[in-house]
Amino acid sequence: MTKLFGTDGIRGKANVHPMTAEVALKIGAAVGRYFSAGRDGVHRVVIGKDTRLSGYMFENALTAGLTSSGMNVLLLGPVPTPAVGLLTRSMRADLGVMISASHNPATDNGIKFFGPDGFKLSDAVEAEIEALIEGGVELNPADKIGRAKRIDDGRFRYVERVKSSFPRQMRLDGLKVVIDCANGAAHRVAPETLWELGAEVIEIGVSPNGFNINENCGSTHPERAAAAVVEHGAHVGICLDGDADRVILIDETGKVGDGDQFMALMASRWAAEDRLANGALVATVMSNLGLEHFLQGKGLRLERTSVGDRYVVERMREGGFNLGGEQSGHIVMTDHATTGDGLMAGLQFLAEMIRSEKTSSELLNNFEPVPQLLKNVRFSAGQVPLEDAQVQGAIAQAEADLAGQGRLLIRKSGTEPLVRVMAEHEDAQLMERAVDSVVDAVTAAVAP
Template sequence: MGRKFFGTDGIRGRTNEGVMTAATAMRVGQAAGAYFLRGDHRHRVVIGKDTRLSGYMMESALVAGFTSVGMDVIMTGPLPTPAIALLTREMRADLGVMISASHNPYEDNGIKLFGPDGFKLSDEDELAIEAALEDQPAVASAPDIGRARRIEDARGRYIHAVKKSLPEDIRFDDLKVVVDCAHGAAYEVAPAAIWELGARLVSLGVDPNGRNINDGVGSTSLDALRARVVQEQADIGLALDGDADRLIVIDEKGQTVDGDQLMALIAKRMAASGELRGGGIVATVMSNLGLERFLKNEGLTLHRAKVGDRYVLEMMKQKGLNVGGEQSGHMILLDHATTGDGTVAALQVLAALVQSGKKASEMLHLFDPVPQLLRNVRYSQGQPLENVTVKDVIAKAESELAGKGRLVIRPSGTEPVIRVMAEGDDREQVEQVVDRICRAVEQVSS
């Protein structure tokens, strides 16, 4: 069955267009609620959101949907995605919902669903809910309609949980930290957690107005944080995205440290302390070859999953590993969270900085990335990757890079675009390979 609503990370789109309407949100509440009405206990769902203006509308529609099928609703207000996963499990809820479009602009929104174990739903669960969206919902009788309430202590619960991810003797007293919360879901909790552990704190992106989430701030817009770290002569800068499941770091010199470098740091430290399970980590096909080579030199294995933190998590569970992530900054530390958690990852980086006694620029750049180039090619018709000419160009490129680099080609799941990525030790060769493949795709699809 094809997917009409769910993508690689829940349902996402421009608000009041396509799938991202109040009517759809109510249907999702009804379909997901009915799907998780299992057993004879009183059923409940935890709903959180980021700071987008449309979050109010989507929250109200979801509440209407869930209560109409007999599920009680607990609303937390703005909280990071990993906080909703945590509270779903802690509050013995049957389902968790995060209303967020992550790093997208405020005009977009999304719906992410978590099962009672705090993990994102499987493909099978999503397909079952998607099928139910096309059916007339079986609503509850009047006496069985659900209730809704808002809880006030959710932020404190999450702050306590993320601080518990560190040993009790760790303090950040000597660190000056700039944290950028993207005017998003972590605008209160991330600065509070870092400040409570003793850091001298400078905050950016902590004044949400409904329309400024990810606007010139956060993990996808680093210039403001970079300038502030240098201006303040801070030890480190931390950038979260709109729903705070990603982390990108800026060192004291203003240099960017992406998810690959962070995974290298965490994997090396956890292996040395005996905490790393399975002798390796999971990243995606987009992670740099330099990370793979670094881990190999450390006696560790890099397993590659499809793009998307849910696929990283699936492979982690399959292989019994407790560390995984993406170059974009998703960091999944299964000992502390069931999904990517930018604040937990940030505390691990700060703890490493304190314990090492080194500057961030010395500690966080563990390998030199090999030249990598990603280009998107839009096509107008057909399936370019099935064309014989394109296949031949790709095969020759793979042969050319063999032993010296990698080639990753994948169609977008949401638009008519082919993503072409190549990396290797020779930058000129990488550029030529990507250029040839892109030209081939353009020629057969024009």
């Protein structure tokens, strides 16, 4: 059996292996058996989803598999990914499941899992679950089948939890905020939260139809929200992705700020308040060198991990750190949540605007990024372009060209069939030549 789990659960095109109802049924039975085996009493799992049409199919298939292994299923409906982490823990569930392909197109879907502590599963646990799926699961007798129940107030519980992370003495009165929900899981909770805290809210991407999630909107396509910020004279724009676990911020001029700028702001602020645990921020290898230099200037450290917010969280838990994230907008604040939470991060930024009496453009301009270039090359199933001799030669030459003043990062995406080629260097032209040389070699290697 091919490996099912990637860097963030299981993901792929809906109705194409492994993202089929048949596989989801087997996954449900396997994870149900894994999290109930050897444990007495009632076992329960919470399931959330985003707004993709295929979410109905996977919700039903997973429910069938989970109940067949004796798990009681609590269906949350469309809620953000961080809501599943929160409610898994608060409802004393054995397992949490989120059906989402995050920022991917509507034709994709995925399944993410949370343990009883509300944190995503480790590689070791995922490997054990894969072995169960491959070996088959013994089903429960008829009188030991689980039940399924729909939970109608899940999103309201989440809204209250997010609001509790916002300083109690603060309100958002007088702030005009553009919120782009990517036609995804936060299309109701995000505008509601901002409005309840007093903001004037301009909504974008709040009309999901099953097919338009992330379509020319949200954190991966912030152009529409940026235009709306300028058009309406808003103070800030907040762009979420399809499952609302990441955020991209837009200042009052329409300029887009990435996760690195936000993490720089929060790390320096928390350090000044003696709230930054162990004097470090955890981020991935994709974060800009400028962020690292900025932190060093503040006497702080940058702990780097592999790409994927789950690896950020694992390092945070290992080292006792409380702030981490990704350049792409996953922001993890373990004082408040167990996973990236785009809405919660957006509220923290708004709180800093109020506290500092600074504009969003001032707060999103903490350091000058080192020139960075990222290009992707798509490949087909079965191809292994990074093992090609010509590709390896191009990578070695590019590394030599950038040595000393920059860096080169080549990796396969964990969520899509892409080779990602990223470089940083003060000499932008040299950097572009290095990236293009590797991209050309990979393109040639995957050509039919």
